[in-house]
Amino acid sequence: MPEYWIQAVRYVSPNGPIEVVLAAAYDAGRHSLAAPATLARDTVIHWLKGGVTFYTSHHQNGWHKGVEVKVTEDGRFITTAPNGWVYDNLESLPRF
Secondary structure: OOEEEEEEEEEOOOOOOEEEEEEEEEEOOOOEEOOOEEEEHHHHHHHHHOOOEEEEEEEOOOEEEEEEEEEOOOOOOEEEOOOOOHHHOHHHOOEO
């Protein structure tokens, strides 16, 4: 299944939910990322439910995979499992 790394997020409003994400497909064979694409939150949710995997990512001397992104129990939002690393949280990703 495809794997995408979320590089940045855009919110509906300052305190609202994520509206869209900037995500790049990861090519495991080449150990590289494709050009990032803008994906609506609903698209990410649909793809996650279909088996596509999303991770947060952070840039420090190159892109690094963060923590896995999941759909919330109510099926309306995306979130990360807490792991203690602040830069892995969706809220900590750059905004665009």
